[in-house]
Amino acid sequence: MPILLTVLSVSLITTTLAVLVVISDRFLNNYGECQLDINDGDRVLTVTGGSSLLSSLALNKIFIPSACGGKATCGLCKVKLASESGPVLPTEEPYLTDEEMAEGIRLSCQLKVKENLTLFIPEELFRVQQFKATVTKITQQTHDIMEYRLSLVDPSEIEFKAGQYMQIDSKPYGSIRESVNRAYSIASLPSDNNGIELIVRLVPGGVCTTYMHEHLKEGDSVTIRGPFGDFYLHDGADELIFIAGGSGLAPIKSMVFDILEKKLDKKMTFFFGAVTKKDLYYVDLFTELAEKHDNFHYVPALSGPEEFDDWQGEVGLVTDVVDRYVQDAANMQGYLCGSPGMINACIKVLVKLGLSEDRIYFDKF
Ligand SMILES: Cc1cc2nc3c(=O)[nH]c(=O)nc-3n(C[C@H](O)[C@H](O)[C@H](O)COP(=O)(O)OP(=O)(O)OC[C@H]3O[C@@H](n4cnc5c(N)ncnc54)[C@H](O)[C@@H]3O)c2cc1C
Ligand code: FES
Incomplete structure (x- = not known):
């Protein structure tokens, strides 16, 4: 009996407090x-x-x-x-x-x-818009990276600069009761304006990437907003260094393809850093691009290739590979995208090679 009375009094106090919080919120936080x-x-x-x-x-x-x-x-x-x-x-x-x-x-x-x-x-x-889109294709690129093709439904066209990003809203799933929104760089070309491609790396336990990797299916509708960001091509250099790791490849892919499509007179080298061969993707795509275009050079590098990888390419941290390849970066521009650690290390190397920091542009995530 005393236990029952205690339980009843505790729940009465809790309920009263909850009601008081709701009432005070209604009146005290009523800013009109x-x-x-x-x-x-x-x-x-x-x-x-x-x-x-x-x-x-x-x-x-x-x-x-x-x-x-x-x-x-x-x-x-x-x-x-x-x-x-x-x-x-x-x-x-x-x-x-x-x-x-x-x-x-x-x-x-x-x-x-x-x-x-x-x-x-x-x-x-004020030009940023909210779009309804349909997932038309999902392609697995590596063990933890997926590519998503979204077709725009309403509005059906987008204008953006290569390198910019969109926000996507996730939907509730499992124990996740709320929708969240996260930023993803656009990997496709600005001229391909009826849809966009996103490249998403799974963050273990991450709310949005788990939703996208495990719950989002072809045919589903999504809400996206954009374009956002100032990571895009700037005037002022004929020679460009692109460096990316993981899903940081997304905005760089859009920029490189955009420059080639527009036939801009730029010499480009793209360094992509990964750990082992299983972390590499789009290798054939960029290799073929480099074979077709004299002004585009592609350097994938592995920091810890497995023996069975049978890797013939560059070995080492991407920073060391850049250091080996580039003699003098003074007149270049650098475009970097990847983890904060990778970007900070790349900035140090590029500055050492003569590039001033105000000619280095990056998106860290
Ligand atoms: C401008 C911009 C562009 C971006 N573009 C892309 C893109 O093209 N592709 C892409 O995959 N991601 C991109 N991101 C990152 C993306 O917005 C999310 O932060 C990321 O996908 C994690 O979201 P989540 O909801 O799954 O994880 P959350 O639920 O937000 O995080 C779960 C946990 O993981 C940690 N965490 C969050 N992000 C990372 C990470 N990257 N690595 C390790 N731990 C992390 C958090 O601190 C937290 O503890 C971009 C971010 C920015 C700011
Ligand atoms: S939206 Fe305000 S800090 Fe991220």
């Missing part, structure tokens, strides 16, 4: 309607206060870059505020420099709209 004044009055939105700036803008079809779905782990959702927006949160601090904080830059996923705000959004973000 707030106005978002964008780019000196170019657009004025009326939104219901209480949500993040990122989601308030998305509800109005203004899509700010985001690769983590608002978890404060990507730092891509920066927005410049001209009005007072309260103190920067500890979750934002790792992604903002002192200068950015002084300029009023905030992570829009962390900033709750509680009052009228004045902000600036770069014009190109």
Whole structure:
């Protein structure tokens, strides 16, 4: 009997507390309607206060870059505020420099709209669209990398620069009850504008990559947004070095094919770093491309080939291979895509070879 009474009192207290939280949330966090004044009055939105700036803008079809779905782990959702927006949160601090904080830059996923705000959004973000697409082809490329062909349904055409990325929404599965969104670089050509290709490496335990590798099937519908990002070809050099590892090959593939299709007068070398032969993909595709085009050179390198790999190509870390191949990088540009560790090491080598850091462009993931 005393046990039953204890259980009953505990559940009564818990229920009362839950009701109080709901009531206080309804009344204390009722910020009413707030106005978002964008780019000196170019657009004025009326939104219901209480949500993040990122989601308030998305509800109005203004899509700010985001690769983590608002978890404060990507730092891509920066927005410049001209009005007072309260103190920067500890979750934002790792992604903002002192200068950015002084300029009023905030992570829009962390900033709750509680009052009228004045902000600036770069014009190109107004061109970002949300698309309904159908998965038309899934191809296994390696033991942990899949390629997805998505056909655009509504709208049915996209305009993007080679190197940019899209966001995709996952759907709930198993114990994952919520949809998340993540960033994936476009691997296909801008001229192929009725669809896009994505290359996705499985992150063990990762919410979106598990959804894509194990649950997404040909014929399924998906929601994607984009294009985002400033990792694309810049003017100013006739000789380009591309370096990629893993799924970092995706934006580089789009760039190389785009340059060749447009017949731009550029000399290109593409270094692809992997561990063993089972991590290599698109080898035939790039080998044939190099045979066809004198201005394109392809160097796949393995850092730890297995004996049975019977590997005849370059051996070593991709950084060492670049160091061996390139004599003087001063007049080149570097385009790098892969893990943060690989990119940081590649930047060091390229700088050592004479390339200044402002001519090195990268996407780290
Ligand atoms: C601009 C941009 C472009 C991108 N393009 C691509 C692309 O073309 N192809 C692609 O496969 N990925 C790409 N990514 C990475 C992608 O957005 C996801 O972060 C990644 O797929 C993991 O998502 P997830 O939901 O499966 O893992 P989550 O559920 O987010 O993470 C699960 C766990 O794995 C860790 N983790 C997350 N990512 C990695 C990783 N890459 N390696 C090791 N551990 C990790 C997390 O810290 C977490 O602990 C890109 C990211 C950015 C920012
Ligand atoms: S959306 Fe990733 S940090 Fe804000």
